[in-house]
Amino acid sequence: MIIARFTGQLKGWWDNYLANEQRFQIMNATKTEDEKTVQNSVYSLVMNIIEHFSGRWSDNSETIRTMLQNLRCKTLTSFRWYKDIFLSRVMELPESNSTYWKSKFIDGLPPLFAERIRKVFRGAGMSIDYNNYSYGKLFSVCTQEGLALCNEIKLNQEIKKHPLTEIQQLGDFCEQFAIDIPSKRKKSHKKDFKNKKGLPEKRHEKTQRRKAFHKARKGFIKSKNPQACYKCGRVGHYAKDCKIKDKIKELDLDDHIKDTL
Incomplete structure (x- = not known):
């Protein structure tokens, strides 16, 4: 036994x-x-x-309700875990088929994704009658919309990688229906630059300043005229190398005559 x-x-x-x-x-x-x-x-x-x-045979409904109230799916990566835990706990409640717990399952999803699911169930109406949907239907719609969201994200990434190709293909499609695609290029507007006094600055003044700047940067250029000695006035040597003046000074002549030579 x-x-x-x-x-x-x-x-x-x-x-x-x-x-x-x-x-x-x-x-x-x-x-x-x-x-x-x-x-x-x-x-x-x-x-x-x-x-x-274990105490599971006793009434744990209140504990389960508290746990389900705090259960959240912060990201869609945890959706499968969230679905399994929610379903296993809610089925232990006597009111598991109530509209409250069905709507609570949607509310526990990430906010933007939850609104997307509500929009599907709402359709053209203003409210959602959860009595018409089982938990299996809720899970199925969430899975389909999650896969659709993944495809949209992948498509947007591909469009960003190949924007010119996609725009060209879209343009070819729109031309069949005589629809013009607005260009995303910004129109260039010529702006008049103003000086400190607030008056428009002319283009040729800017050009003149550029020329003056480049001219100032040029190196020193030697003159093409030959250098002459300032003592004797002859070309070919400098004053420090001039021997004629030194020889004149050595002569025994009047100073006035030396200056005239």
Whole structure:
């Protein structure tokens, strides 16, 4: 028998914790099937073990409601986890098929994605009648819209990579219906630059300043005229190398005559 093999906590629970009356009720539990009384002691024993050791057999509805109220799917990467946890818990509630918990499942999704799902269910109406939808339908629409969103993101990325090709193809399509595509190029507007006094500055003045600047940067250019000695006036040497004046000074002549030479 199962009880004879109990050890540890189960043996202590059966021998010491339960009263004789409780053990008698478990061992003699029965149920009715096809108008016949059938022994149901194994099922009764298992339910009592669950009741005393895990507490799941008692009413945990309030705990489950609190958990579902705080359950959120922050990103779509956690959607499968969110769906499985929500479904496993909500089915333990007696009011699991109520519209409140169905709408609560949508509210727990990321805000923008949740509004996208509501728009699908709302259709042309102003409100959503969740009584017409099962949890399976909710999960199916969320999955379809999630895949559609992924495709839209991929398409936008491809358009950004190849903008000119896409615009050209769109232009070829629109030409078939005589539709003009507005160009995204900004029109260039000529602006008159103003000087410090607020008057428009003329273009040729800017050109003159550029020329003067480049002219100032040019290096020193030697004159093409040959240099002449300022002592004797002859070309070919400098004053420091002039020997004629020195020889004139050595002559025994009047100073006035020396200056005229």
